[in-house]
Structure formats: C-alpha cells, structure tokens
Amino acid sequence: MATHKLLLLPGDGIGPEVMGEVQRLIDWLNAQGIASFETEQGLVGGSAYDAHKVSISEGDMAKATAADAIIFGAVGGPKWDSVPYEVRPEAGLLRLRKDLGLFANLRPAVCYPALADASSLKREAVEGLDIMIVRELTGGVYFGEPKTITDLGNGQKRAIDTQVYDTYEIERIGRVAFDLARKRRNKVTSMEKRNVMKSGVLWNEVMTQVHAREYKDVTLEHQLADSGGMMLVKAPKQFDVIVTDNLFGDMLSDIAAMLTGSLGMLPSASLGEIDSKTKKRRSLFEPVHGSAPDIAGKGLANPIAMISSFGMALRYSFDMGALADKVDAAIAAVLASGLRTADIKSEDTTAASTTQMGEAILKEL
C-alpha cells in the first residue's frame, strides 16, 4: 500500500479542534490498515504570526511543497486585526494557493435533507440542492499588480487593485468545470460581468471557445454575475456546475453555501495542474467556514466540513473514491440519526460536542 504524505495546517480559532477529528480519522484508517498516511503539522495564519511574525514560515512552505496533500483548517480572528497587511493571517492561505499553483477551487453546495429546514430559504427551494462551484483561485484581483495604496498629499490616498486574466488561465479552469459537469448533470453556467469588465469579455469568449472545441456534449450557459447571484437566491436548483473568477467565486460560493443552511458542513478542494510525468497534482483541502473565534476552544465547532474536506482529499488526490463515498455516507447516517452540533441543531435538542460528532462518524465507518 502506498504511503501518502499529508501536511496538516490547523490554523486559528476552531481550526485545531476540527482538525483533531480528522487526525482521529487518519489514525484509525492507519491502524485498520485501510490506508497509510504520514502526517506532519505546521502553522499558518495568526498562530504562525504569534510564533514567527509571518503568516506562514519558509519551513512550512517547504513542507507544503513536499506533501501529497495539505489539510487546512481556518485562519484569522480579531486578535490579528491590526497586524501589518503583509503578514495578516489570510496572507498565509493566499501564498499557499499562489505558490503551489492551486488554481481550481471546487466548492460543492449540497443541502442535506436532514438539514433543509435550517436554511433561510423555503424547503422546496433548497431540498435536494447539489451545485458545484468551480472558482478560479490563483488569478484575478487577488494577485494582479499593481496592488497599492499611494499617498497623494492633501490628506488624499489612492488605492489600486488590478484584475488580470490570461487566456490559458480561463481555459484550464473551464476544462475543470466541463470535466466535472460530465460526471454530474452535464451543465456549466459561466458567470462574469462582460457588460462592464474586459476580463468578463475575455472570460466569456474563452469559455465559449473551449466549449465549442472540446466539450460540445456539455450544455454551456452564460450569466452576468449579478443576475447569476440573484438566480442563486431565487431558484438555485437550476444550476449544476458554476464556473467563475476568483472574486465573483468568493462571493457566489459563500452565498451558495449559505443557501444550504449549513456552513459548518461544506468542504472545498483547491487543485493544481496535473503533472504530465507523475500524474499527480498539488492540492489543499479546507472547510468553507472560517475560524469562528467566538466559539473557539469550547468544543462546540462542527467538524463535518473539515472531515468532509478530508473526504475530498481521498477522492481528488488519492483516488480513493470508494472510501470517500463511505465517509460521506457515514456523515449522512450520523445526521439522519439526529446527532447535531450547536450550529445545526433545532432549539429543543441538546448539542453534540466536536469530539462526540467526530467519534460518531468514525463509529459509523
């Protein structure tokens, strides 16, 4: 059995707690001989700043580069609100994405039947929802230069951010979206603002070309990002795969996540290009929820998004789709049994702790 090297980066807030439940699962998989994982730990975000005054150390970047996959918790919190911009907690995550070339961010928004009532949307609007948002993750306004604040004198400053997209960046994220759609319901909706942004014009043009050249069997639709956002709120079930740029993807995937009523449940995968020699790709897996500093350290956090992110690692990095299916089924079974952490429970039930939820999922496996 091949041994896989994982780098665990718990980060800040509830990160370490929910990561603990992934560690528990990994230990069990190793002990049972179901898989063979070697794990290392590193620091990222505020915890890296507290230790080394950086958002991620060069040593941990080296470990990240050497790992077969990175399992990432969450970063940030009010404690670091006034650290310098360059070393703010988020910078560590952004550097990992950029330096490892993790251009494809997969964010499934799935509404678990047992939780449909937790949504602010009507049950009929979200029950059975199953969308995959494919967000470009290493381009756009996140990384474009110039990105500056200049003092103009007279008490005036000028801030500049730059949105840049090249053809190849749009092509490769398009292919990820079309490939995924083929394994799903065969439909891709591309979202941009071509009526205002030149990057939207190019995005639209390249998606149309990739589709015509390589994916004629998949349905491609284009929507303006603003009306796409409206449609997500009005009738989300019309979508299968949504492909969009870094900033629109940030907004739209969060909104899609909120529709499901269970942010604490949703995983994500960030993938690099497949190496033509080794057939491997760099990858990082993280829950969609943040570091939730208000509940950190209390054992209240829902570990499902984190465990489910590890499930995505099994599927997308280690070709263990069957085991990933089992993890997903265990989560669904535990939910169906009625166990709930505080974020998803109804008023009249008692909440399970982070550990209780993690143990219950393991038991189900």
Next chain:
Amino acid sequence: MATHKLLLLPGDGIGPEVMGEVQRLIDWLNAQGIASFETEQGLVGGSAYDAHKVSISEGDMAKATAADAIIFGAVGGPKWDSVPYEVRPEAGLLRLRKDLGLFANLRPAVCYPALADASSLKREAVEGLDIMIVRELTGGVYFGEPKTITDLGNGQKRAIDTQVYDTYEIERIGRVAFDLARKRRNKVTSMEKRNVMKSGVLWNEVMTQVHAREYKDVTLEHQLADSGGMMLVKAPKQFDVIVTDNLFGDMLSDIAAMLTGSLGMLPSASLGEIDSKTKKRRSLFEPVHGSAPDIAGKGLANPIAMISSFGMALRYSFDMGALADKVDAAIAAVLASGLRTADIKSEDTTAASTTQMGEAILKEL
C-alpha cells in the same frame, strides 16, 4: 409653482411600456396643478444604437445635462449582444452615470407585506425587511484604467480591469450613507474585502475616519463583502444602511432585491454632489429590474418599480416628500387590494396588464 425639467429615457425592452405609466402620472400631476413638469424624451441603449450607432447621442447627453432629473427605463437585450463593446447598450447608462457625476446609488430593498410569500426566503426572514443599499457608482473597477484586452501572440490574450478608489470618493459616499442612516435606524454596515484588496483597506480606513470625525451618533459596522453577502441571505433584517463599492454594490443590491421577492417593485436613485451655489444635484432614477426582452411589448411588465423610481425623484430631487409618500401609499394600497401583474401574482389569480396597474395607482392617488 416652479417648473421642473425631466428627461425621460425609456431605453429598450419593457422600458418604453413602464415609462408610459410614469408619463401618465406626470400628465395627471400637471393637469391637476399638483406639480409642473416639462418632459423631453431621448434614446439610450439599443434603441439609440439602432437610430445613431451609439449608446447615447451627444444631443441626448446635452439634454441630460440640462435636465433637473432623468427618468431612466432599462437597456439591453439579445438583439445587441454582438455590437462593438464601446457602443453596447450598457455603455449609455455608464456614460450618464460617469459624465453627470452620479456617484451615489440608493437602492432600497423593501419587502411589501402583501408580497412576502413571493420570496424564496421564509416569510419570517423577510417580512418587514427595509434595507437601504448605498452603492458607489462612478468609481472602482467600472471606470478605472487600464481596462484593456491585449493580444500576447500564440493564441493568448490578456484582459485587465483596474479598481481605483481615492479618499474623497469614499468620504462622500460614506456621508451619503451616514446621513441616510440618521433618518432611518441609525446603523451603517460598510462592506469590502480588506483581507485581499488594497481598495478594501482604504475603504475601511476612510469609513472609520468619517464616522469618528462626523457621525459618532451613528453605529458603524464593518463586514467582509463575502460574509456580508452570506448574512444578507441568512438574516437580512439585521441591516439598516449598507455602504459598499461599485462592483460589490452591483452584486449585493441585486441579491437584496431578490430577497424581497419582487424585483419588479424596486426603484433606485443615482445622485450627484450638491452644487454649493444652486443647492441642486444631478440625478437619475431607474428601476432595479432590467429590460426583460422576453416579455417586452406584451403589456405584461410591472410598472411599479418605474413609478416608484419617479417617486424617488419627487423625494430626492424636488423636495416633494409628501407627494412621494402619497405615491408610495397608492402603490401599497393597490397591492393590498389584490391587483397583481404577472411577475408577482400567485397561480390562481389573473394578471393585470401594465396599463391596468398604472391606472389603478393613479386612481388611488
């Protein structure tokens, strides 16, 4: 009685139909001696392109500059999907905003009790919703330079858009938001992405300063735009005034509009700076809905958003707040009476036409 000069720009799609109902209202106000409006008409968007191969003619720009207020319908449609970028329908609207300095876009999102069930959100989440989104409208990525597509050779192109904000642009939109909050529930939520964008850092800094210097009596909160979007979907009633940049405002105001369940009901105002001599400001009023080419020319469109936009003109440009209140009350009364256009009716009722709705509102007045 002072005579006010209005420029009516019906535009494309359902624009002319809904504008017809405003014209009816204006004629009546004039005939009754309640007010004195002089109206001119102009072309914008696809209809201007069809006539003059531009998205708005210099003649109509001159009329717009001379008018006391512009009443704008909607632009765009598939017919003009492949006209050159520079003369696409939206360019006419963007030029009006920029050349007239209409930097403050006010987009109320109000959920009419009679229509709460039309929302995809649960009634309890949206009933009584009353948010004012204040969107910066002449800056940011909409107008920043460079805004280009460059051919790099080898089949590669590079698209660039530039987000630019200066201190004074953030200050003046902040003041609009704080002033509005004082007349409402005294709370402003500022949204940006300071964890990724330098313009977000400056936005946050300037809002904090304006607040500390001039508006300590108003509550100011900051939210990241992505989690702000989530909160809008999860629990929108926590917001009073939201102030945000041009692009985030585009997305967030559309999402807020959709929450109310009645896009066909929502008006907007775009305002310039107050001239220190004349005490007047340039202004344009338009419905939030688009040109809806699929139902254009059929007499099906809901004229309420357009009439309500004219109501905002009475309030914000002509200091006729009492008359504006009467228009709002007439709309609410007609809705309470059960009259519905196709977009807001339930399955078992018959739909009123555009004209029937316009006449009913006039009768109520």
